[in-house]
Amino acid sequence: MIDDFAKDYLHSDLREVREDLLGKLDGLSEYDVRRPLTRTGTNLLGLVKHLALSEARYFGEVFGRPFPEPVPRWDDLELRGADMWATEHEAREEVTGRYRRAWAHSDATITALAIDAPGHVPWWPRPDVVLFNVLVHVLTETNRHAGHADVLREQLDGAVGSGPRGRDAAFWEARRAEVERAARAADPTGA
Template identity: 65%
Template structure:
């Protein structure tokens, strides 16, 4: 039996990236069109926009950076319109954006499979730090994907209270509505005491 220390580093990085990808898509499950698209923060962050953004991120980092451009990119990937990748227009079906993200995964995975971790790439939008390796790009994209998976966690919880790490594992310390409410009350009481607030 092998342990994590025996894993191939590229396989390990790719496994973590895939876990983040799946977590982001899982946060769409069970929600209607309005809830996956509507702005849920003051900056307009929304669940489907995170999927669209991550598709663009991977297409760039595992495509252009290594001279392996993503085939047939949608128009929004080709134009420099601010925040075009952060929200879905009414004419962009959810299913199409999810399918695009999955196609980008396949393209990214083929780049990872074809190159060694020390393969050189160039990230033109990084300026003076543009020279990279596949190893650095895998770490960067896995980290960004998990960062946005965390955003999706918070957004989804705000929509309907659904929370969790992945199906079958919520990774929460308490379960059940009563236990969760008691925990929230403890946190609120501690915050009020620390701030010197009454009640």
């Protein structure tokens, strides 16, 4: 049946991208996983912390299956944005462990419910949803943040992709030069 296929397919992709995202922290110092790498403070560990909260909410309270650990209320404006970075008192293992526990909870929800199981997302303009909507949303959000993590990791130490690509620093230096040449050719003023 297409419903089971769709649910399994989306769930499989979500599992894969979660692992890819966590892999971006491998081999980095505490400072590097926490340091702000954009003007808005985006950092690797903060992305993980944010996604843990997202999964806990979306596959928890949305379907009446609350995550067993405390989760800030979605409408608590004082805490808005606090999930995007880790304080010095939050150990990396604590943040990544919470993400893995949120996965387990999410996976149990996804497995237990039919793809058309009803849920309610009070912070959405059209709050009445089904599991399919939420699964697509969380997969999209996780992929989006995994893309951020790719760029952040490349900024930190040049690591690219989710595994060895057989391309060394010389390849990437030549590629960057080629892209720069094309950009300058398109706009010789460099404006």
